[in-house]
Amino acid sequence: MSQKEMNPKDTKESMQNEEIRTPVSEVIRKFVRQKNAVIALAFVLLLVVFAIIGESVAPYGINEYDYSCILQGPSAAHWLGTDEFGRDLFSRILIGTRISLSVGLSAVTVGMICGTILGLLGGYYRGMVDAVIMRICDTLFAFPGIILAIAIVAILGSGLGNVVIAVAVFSTPTFARLVRSRTLALKNAVFVQAARNLGASDARILFYHILPGALPEIIVQYTMSIGSSILTASSLSFLGMGAQPPTPEWGLLLSNGRNYMMTAFHTTLFPGIAIFLTVLSFNLLGDGLRDALDPKLTEG
Numbered sequence: 001m002s003q004k005e006m007n008p009k010d011t012k013e014s015m016q017n018e019e020i021r022t023p024v025s026e027v028i029r030k031f032v033r034q035k036n037a038v039i040a041l042a043f044v045l046l047l048v049v050f051a052i053i054g055e056s057v058a059p060y061g062i063n064e065y066d067y068s069c070i071l072q073g074p075s076a077a078h079w080l081g082t083d084e085f086g087r088d089l090f091s092r093i094l095i096g097t098r099i100s101l102s103v104g105l106s107a108v109t110v111g112m113i114c115g116t117i118l119g120l121l122g123g124y125y126r127g128m129v130d131a132v133i134m135r136i137c138d139t140l141f142a143f144p145g146i147i148l149a150i151a152i153v154a155i156l157g158s159g160l161g162n163v164v165i166a167v168a169v170f171s172t173p174t175f176a177r178l179v180r181s182r183t184l185a186l187k188n189a190v191f192v193q194a195a196r197n198l199g200a201s202d203a204r205i206l207f208y209h210i211l212p213g214a215l216p217e218i219i220v221q222y223t224m225s226i227g228s229s230i231l232t233a234s235s236l237s238f239l240g241m242g243a244q245p246p247t248p249e250w251g252l253l254l255s256n257g258r259n260y261m262m263t264a265f266h267t268t269l270f271p272g273i274a275i276f277l278t279v280l281s282f283n284l285l286g287d288g289l290r291d292a293l294d295p296k297l298t299e300g
Contacts, residue, residue, distance in 0.1 A: 030292040037288020040281040047278060051098040060088035062095050062248045071264040081266040083256060089267065093274050096248035100278070103160055103249075104230035107167035112222050114168070115175025116214075120206045122176065123183025130180070137173035145170045149232055153241045160233075160249070163242045167229045178221055182214035216293035224286030227279035234275050250275050 032038055066086035074081045080090040118137075122130035140148065152166035183206075186192060192209050200209075234251030236242035243249035245256070250271045257267025 027292045031288055034288045034291060036284050037291075040284035040288065043277065043281040044285060047097055047101060047281075050094055051101045054094045054097055058088075058091035058094050060091040062092050063087065063246050064091075071260055071267070073264070073266055080270045081264065083253075083267055084260060089253075089270060092248035092253060093250065093271060096250050096253065097274075099160070099243065099247065099249045100230055100234065100251075100275075103164055103167075103233045104226045107164045107229045107233070108171055108222060108225045110164065110168035111171025111225070112175050112218065115172040116179050116211070116218065118172070119176040119179025119181075119214075120183055120210065123180040124187055124202070124206055124210070133176060134180075137176050140170060140173045143170075145228070146232055146235055149236060150239070150241065153236055158241045158244065160243050160247075163233050163236050166236070167232050171225055171229065174225070175218065175221060178217050179211075179214050182217060183210055186210045186213045220286050220290040220293065223289055224283055227282030227286075230282075231275065231279050 064087060066082065069078065069082045069086045071084060072078060072082045072086075078088050078090065080088075080093065083089055083092070118133050122133040143151070148170045149163070149166040152169055153162050156162040156165065187210065192205060195205055195209050230250075233242055234249070234254065237249050237251030238255040240255065243252045245252065253271040254268055254275070257264070257271065260267050
């Protein structure tokens with residue numbers, strides 16, 4: 001034995017540090033070291049706050065007309081200027097945050113739930129069930145997302161509800177394939193085999209033993225899909241197939257302002273910035289979560 005034995009106090013502190021480093025704390029520690037992801041998270045939380053209280057703190061109503069200030073540039077009275085009807089653009093963008101976020105979150109949530117269930121069933125049961133599910137996914141993957149969304153909305157009709165359905169449909173195959181691959185990797189794991197031998201039902205094995213193993217990938221994909229779904233919903237509204245006037249949805253605000261780009265560029269500039277920053281923030285947040293949740297990635 002070496003005479004330089006570890007101090008009991010140091011041993012106790014070392015054990016305490018090891019106890020503090022739980023998996024959750026380790027994920028948080030890795031996440032907060034990524035400045036871009038932290039800034040993106042702060043911006044997303046700010047958007048959520050705006051979505052909740054935007055209508056109560058907006059200086060003007062969304063349909064408060066002032067014909068003496070039509071297409072006025074940014075000023076002390078109207079921070080982001082006014083639109084073609086004299087409505088305050090800042091208030092409309094602020095209140096529109098709730099609409100754009102609601103559409104994005106609703107569509108991706110529906111797509112995630114449907115895709116997760118399909119992926120679990122296909123990966124666990126294989127055979128005909130898996131073949132049918134994967135061929136449907138392959139068919140949907142054959143079309144670019146925005147083209148598929150346009151086709152679905154053209155069939156169902158314009159409106160935000162149909163936009164949610166369209167975005168959910170093309171989001172589903174991505175989650176289905178992701179969850180299927182994790183299910184295939186985990187279905188023969190030792191803990192799954194032990195649960196099966198103990199008489200656990202298929203539903204319990206799928207949702208209690210296999211699904212938690214796919215949660216990190218699902219969370220990352222969910223976060224990054226919100227940005228693309230908001231962009232798709234805004235694109236459909238810009239084309240006149242989504243939100244309808246006078247709804248202050250960001251894509252519709254962008255569409256309304258395109259006729260005045262040469263004389264009042266602020267009518268397209270600020271809604272475009274709102275869409276850009278929101279999509280960028282969700283993508284950066286997804287990247288940060290991926291790096292924090294993936295145990296194979298090590299810090300440099």
